[in-house]
Amino acid sequence: MADKDGIKDAKEFGIGIPQVTEGFHVKGCNHYGWGMKSRLSKIFNPKSGKSLMLAFDHGYFLGPTSGLERLDLKIPSLVDYIDCFMGTRGGMTTCIDPAITANKAIALRVSSGSSILDDDLSNEIVSVDIAEAIRMNADLMATQVYIGAPYQTKSIDNLSKVICAGNTYGIPTMGVVAVGKEMERNAKYFRLATRIIAEVGAQVVKSYYCDDFDSVAASCPVPIVIAGGKKIPEKDALEMCYNAILMGAAGVDMGRNIFQSEDPLAMVQAVRAIVHDGIDSKEAFDMFNELKTK
Numbered sequence: 286m287a288d289k290d291g292i293k294d295a296k297e298f299g300i301g302i303p304q305v306t307e308g309f310h311v312k313g314c315n316h317y318g319w320g321m322k323s324r325l326s327k328i329f330n331p332k333s334g335k336s337l338m339l340a341f342d343h344g345y346f347l348g349p350t351s352g353l354e355r356l357d358l359k360i361p362s363l364v365d366y367i368d369c370f371m372g373t374r375g376g377m378t379t380c381i382d383p384a385i386t387a388n389k390a391i392a393l394r395v396s397s398g399s400s401i402l403d404d405d406l407s408n409e410i411v412s413v414d415i416a417e418a419i420r421m422n423a424d425l426m427a428t429q430v431y432i433g434a435p436y437q438t439k440s441i442d443n444l445s446k447v448i449c450a451g452n453t454y455g456i457p458t459m460g461v462v463a464v465g466k467e468m469e470r471n472a473k474y475f476r477l478a479t480r481i482i483a484e485v486g487a488q489v490v491k492s493y494y495c496d497d498f499d500s501v502a503a504s505c506p507v508p509i510v511i512a513g514g515k516k517i518p519e520k521d522a523l524e525m526c527y528n529a530i531l532m533g534a535a536g537v538d539m540g541r542n543i544f545q546s547e548d549p550l551a552m553v554q555a556v557r558a559i560v561h562d563g564i565d566s567k568e569a570f571d572m573f574n575e576l577k578t579k
C-alpha cells in the first residue's frame with residue numbers, strides 16, 4: 286500500500302532491513318570487489334556456502350588416467366550435479382561443449398610442467414596466462430603449490446603471480462596443496478601448507494582430509510575444498526567427504542572418487558547430497574546404492 290511519499294509497502298523495498306554488505310558467504314573474501322564476489326558466488330552456493338567441484342585436470346601430468354580416457358564421454362554426464370568444472374585449457378576446449386557450462390563455474394588449471402616420468406613433480410610453471418583465463422571465462426584459476434618440495438619457492442612464486450594477475454581482473458585463485466612424496470599427510474603439514482597458500486593471498490585452497498582436519502580448516506582464513514585423492518571404496522569416500530564438511534571444509538574438488546567409481550552418476554549425486562543437503566555418510570551410501578541399481 287502506498288504511503289504518503291508514494292512508496293509502496295516498505296517490505297518490498299526492504300526499508301529498515303540493512304543491506305547485507307558484511308559477512309560475504311565465502312570466508313575471508315568479504316573485502317574483495319564485486320566481480321570477484323560474483324565469481325566466488327558461482328563456485329560457492331550462497332545458500333549452503335559450499336561447492337562441489339568436479340576435478341578432471343589429472344591429464345596435465347598423468348596423461349589418460351583411468352576413468353578419464355575419454356573426457357568427452359565421462360564428464361558431460363555428470364554436469365547436472367556439479368557446481369564447478371575443474372579442468373585444463375586443453376581438456377575443456379577439446380572435450381567440453383561450452384553450452385553445458387551455462388550456470389556452472391569454471392576452475393581452470395593454469396600450472397603445469399611436470400609428469401609422472403619425473404621423480405619430483407614440483408618444478409612447475411604457469412602455463413596459462415590471465416588473458417587466456419579471461420578468454421576461457423574462468424571463474425577460478427588453480428595452481429599447484431609444493432610446500433617442502435625442492436621447487437617450493439618456485440611454486441609459491443607461480444601462485445603469487447597468478448593471484449596478482451587474478452586480482453587485477455577479479456578472478457580468484459585456488460592454491461592446490463601438492464603433497465610431495467616425502468611429506469606426511471597430517472594436520473601439522475596441512476595447517477602449514479594451507480596457511481602459507483592463504484597468506485600469499487589465494488582466495489581458495491584445495492587440500493586433503495586428515496585427522497584433526499578441523500584444526501586445518503580453522504587456521505586457514507579462506508575456504509578449503511578437499512580433493513578426494515586416490516580411489517577408495519565409495520563408502521569410505523563418502524565418509525571422508527562427510528567428515529571434512531562436518532569439520533569445516535567448504536566443499537570438495539573431487540575427481541577419481543567420482544569418475545573412477547563403479548557408478549559415477551550415483552556417486553556424484555551422493556557427494557552432492559552431503560555437500561549441499563547435509564545428509565550424513567550412511568544416508569549418502571544408501572543413496573549411492575539405491576541410485577546405482579537404477
Ligand code: 5RP
Nearest residue numbers: 340512513514538539540541
Ligand atoms: C591433480 C589435482 C586434482 O585436481 C585433485 O587431486 C583432485 O582430484 P582427486 O579427487 O582425483 O584427487 O590437483 O593434480
